[in-house]
Amino acid sequence: MALRDSSTRLVTKEYSIEDLCDAAQLMRGYNLVALCAAGSGHAGGTLSMMDILAALYLRVAEHDPKNPAWSDRDRIVWSAGHKAPALYVSLGMAGFCPIEDVVTLRKLGSPFQGHPHWLKLPGVEISSGSLGQGLSVAVGMALAARLDGKKHKIFCLMGDGEQQEGQVWEAAMEAGYYHLDNIISIIDCNRLQIDGWVKDVMEVEPLAAKYAAFGWDVLRIDGHDMSQIVDALEQARTVAGRPVVIMADTIKGKGVSFMENQPGWHGKAPNREELTKALDDLGIADKLPVEKLLAKAKSWQEEATRNLDAKMPRFAHEYWWNSGDAMKVKMEPTRKGFGKALAEDGGDERVVCLGLDISGSITIADFYSGKPERAKRWISMGIAEQSAAAAAAGLAREGKLPVLGSYATFSAARNLDQVRVSICYSNLNVLIAGAHAGVSVGPDGATHQALEDLFAMMGLPNMSVVVPCDAIETRKATRTLLLEREGPKYIRFAREATPIVTDESTPFVFGKANMIRLRGEKPDFFGAFETRLAEDCADEGEDLSIIACGPMVPEAMRAAWILKKEFGYATRVLNLHTLKPIDAAAIVRAARETGVVVTAEEHQIGALAGRVSTILSTSPELYSVPVIMSAIGVKDRFGESGAPWELVKEFEVSAEHIAQKALELMAVRRHTAAHMAMA
Numbered sequence: 001m002a003l004r005d006s007s008t009r010l011v012t013k014e015y016s017i018e019d020l021c022d023a024a025q026l027m028r029g030y031n032l033v034a035l036c037a038a039g040s041g042h043a044g045g046t047l048s049m050m051d052i053l054a055a056l057y058l059r060v061a062e063h064d065p066k067n068p069a070w071s072d073r074d075r076i077v078w079s080a081g082h083k084a085p086a087l088y089v090s091l092g093m094a095g096f097c098p099i100e101d102v103v104t105l106r107k108l109g110s111p112f113q114g115h116p117h118w119l120k121l122p123g124v125e126i127s128s129g130s131l132g133q134g135l136s137v138a139v140g141m142a143l144a145a146r147l148d149g150k151k152h153k154i155f156c157l158m159g160d161g162e163q164q165e166g167q168v169w170e171a172a173m174e175a176g177y178y179h180l181d182n183i184i185s186i187i188d189c190n191r192l193q194i195d196g197w198v199k200d201v202m203e204v205e206p207l208a209a210k211y212a213a214f215g216w217d218v219l220r221i222d223g224h225d226m227s228q229i230v231d232a233l234e235q236a237r238t239v240a241g242r243p244v245v246i247m248a249d250t251i252k253g254k255g256v257s258f259m260e261n262q263p264g265w266h267g268k269a270p271n272r273e274e275l276t277k278a279l280d281d282l283g284i285a286d287k288l289p290v291e292k293l294l295a296k297a298k299s300w301q302e303e304a305t306r307n308l309d310a311k312m313p314r315f316a317h318e319y320w321w322n323s324g325d326a327m328k329v330k331m332e333p334t335r336k337g338f339g340k341a342l343a344e345d346g347g348d349e350r351v352v353c354l355g356l357d358i359s360g361s362i363t364i365a366d367f368y369s370g371k372p373e374r375a376k377r378w379i380s381m382g383i384a385e386q387s388a389a390a391a392a393a394g395l396a397r398e399g400k401l402p403v404l405g406s407y408a409t410f411s412a413a414r415n416l417d418q419v420r421v422s423i424c425y426s427n428l429n430v431l432i433a434g435a436h437a438g439v440s441v442g443p444d445g446a447t448h449q450a451l452e453d454l455f456a457m458m459g460l461p462n463m464s465v466v467v468p469c470d471a472i473e474t475r476k477a478t479r480t481l482l483l484e485r486e487g488p489k490y491i492r493f494a495r496e497a498t499p500i501v502t503d504e505s506t507p508f509v510f511g512k513a514n515m516i517r518l519r520g521e522k523p524d525f526f527g528a529f530e531t532r533l534a535e536d537c538a539d540e541g542e543d544l545s546i547i548a549c550g551p552m553v554p555e556a557m558r559a560a561w562i563l564k565k566e567f568g569y570a571t572r573v574l575n576l577h578t579l580k581p582i583d584a585a586a587i588v589r590a591a592r593e594t595g596v597v598v599t600a601e602e603h604q605i606g607a608l609a610g611r612v613s614t615i616l617s618t619s620p621e622l623y624s625v626p627v628i629m630s631a632i633g634v635k636d637r638f639g640e641s642g643a644p645w646e647l648v649k650e651f652e653v654s655a656e657h658i659a660q661k662a663l664e665l666m667a668v669r670r671h672t673a674a675h676m677a678m679a
């Protein structure tokens with residue numbers, strides 16, 4: 001068993017147990033340098049896997065780095081996609097790609113995405129990042145191999161927290177039922193997940209008995225003992241008639257003193273100082289060209305920044321956030337408003353919050369932190385978005401006010417049918433938080449960037465949908481939805497800090513748009529605008545309207561500033577925080593009174609633009625009114641890794657793009673008017 005030349009089938013390189021131990025330490029080092037250069041990523045779970053990976057990629061798996069598509073190669077499926085840097089250094093060490101290149105991890109345009117994308121990097125077998133799907137993919141590959149009479153193995157790498165996903169057990173049942181002895185699953189049992197110890201979040205043990213009951217062979221090993229690892233992997237290859245699972249007991253953060261067994265190091269990258277200490281701990285400080293690697297990362301970043309800036313629309317002045325002396329804004333993540341509202345309003349005994357193992361960063365943990373009397377109303381469900389959605393329906397059916405949240409892509413997509421049938425069809429009082437939505441979640445990349453959730457949530461009968469524009473509005477919206485609005489409700493907010501463009505006195509009325517107008521440049525951006533309920537505002541004969549929701553509201557306001565300062569145009573900005581039920585009257589008025597409408601959403605174009613254009617085309621008041629409309633949003637592509645504000649530029653959802661689009665429409669109106677005058 002080993003790395004092979006696929007044409008001659010000869011072994012190209014052999015690794016002794018000692019070589020593998022050394023390789024694993026080096027891989028840990030490259031992994032940490034890449035994380036440090038990226039400034040984000042998962043340290044703990046990549047370090048715990050590394051000994052297993054050295055054994056698998058360098059000695060046990062049959063594959064050929066020079067021919068990654070070799071049809072007889074063993075497949076290695078990464079169900080635990082968040083451990084992507086460990087995959088990349090494994091590929092680098094085996095020779096699939098230069099290992100130094102991994103240092104461009106998570107940067108814009110890099111093949112080393114925050115979560116693996118097989119279409120960007122040879123050697124990656126499948127795109128992943130949404131936990132719990134890999135074993136099903138492995139089942140499919142194993143069945144295909146059987147149909148094709150192939151002898152290769154399919155390895156599947158999972159975490160122990162990941163075992164909480166119900167889909168894992170559907171796949172385990174299938175593999176057992178079909179006697180898929182070409183599957184070898186490896187579980188990194190480091191006993192930690194994001195919210196803490198697996199046994200406290202949602203116990204998965206006794207894992208061995210569970211897999212055995214589904215017809216699997218089970219091996220349990222010390223995942224840091226190289227001889228045991230190699231023996232187990234080689235033994236697993238020989239098992240006939242049953243799939244094999246290797247449960248590897250490991251230490252999260254293995255090899256780095258201050259990371260070992262620390263939950264805080266799950267999704268964190270070392271800074272430069274911590275990197276030096278970590279490499280010392282690993283005993284490889286002098287074995288890696290650290291400065292050269294970091295310089296490589298820096299130059300990749302500089303080029304990405306240059307390319308991006310070259311693509312941006314240009315104006316006479318600079319308008320980017322806080323780039324000048326005037327029009328300054330305070331930035332705060334919108335998610336903070338969600339946590340604040342839960343802390344303030346969670347005293348109502350009917351409120352119960354469901355944890356999905358991402359409780360700190362989405363701020364749902366603020367519900368109970370410092371409030372022991374609420375502990376019994378905090379229900380940790382583990383990584384189980386589908387069951388949690390249906391359980392929330394059950395709680396609501398019994399009179400509770402359940403709240404559940406995760407990355408929007410997991411809380412409002414992974415579990416879509418449960419939301420549809422158990423919550424919406426039953427019309428139950430469940431509040432779903434779609435956190436870390438849109439591209440602003442940045443370096444995590446496509447799998448974690450919800451760009452489609454609004455289509456689904458808005459398409460569901462009975463569902464209320466709110467996309468607040470800043471942290472203050474998020475707090476108001478959360479309170480309204482939680483305590484005042486009946487039925488299923490979805491609130492969507494972002495991870496990154498975004499401008500504060502409202503204050504306590506700014507109106508927030510569920511279902512009613514706000515109208516925002518620039519009143520003149522001021523030292524502070526917020527003070528430069530007047531915001532009122534749209535229905536309370538008279539027409540001021542503005543030249544155009546920008547209709548926006550969520551983090552695109554501040555961008556729309558900035559676009560209004562550009563359009564006024566450089567071109568003299570007056571803009572009516574509508575903050576359409578409630579997308580469902582939508583304020584059709586405000587939209588119709590904007591179209592009738594200004595004649596030019598640009599919609600702005602940080603989502604695939606259509607959730608907002610489609611609703612607005614339907615209203616415009618079906619409102620009898622507008623049948624005889626010419627309206628020129630266009631849309632800003634993501635243009636039918638998946639997200640990418642990159643810094644949050646880089647992605648706002650890359651996906652063309654900045655104020656500059658809105659202003660450019662508005663200018664195009666204004667030119668169309670001028671030409672049309674000139675044409676009509678000549679006719």
Ligand SMILES: Cc1ncc(C[n+]2csc(CCOP(=O)(O)OP(=O)(O)O)c2C)c(N)n1
Nearest residue numbers: 045129130131159160161162192193194357
């Ligand atoms: C479906 C889904 N839900 C939530 C997440 C967010 N998430 C990423 S890693 C992780 C914890 C994984 O724990 P475990 O499987 O034990 O991995 P390890 O601790 O080894 O990193 C979670 C909840 C995700 N990626 N996919």
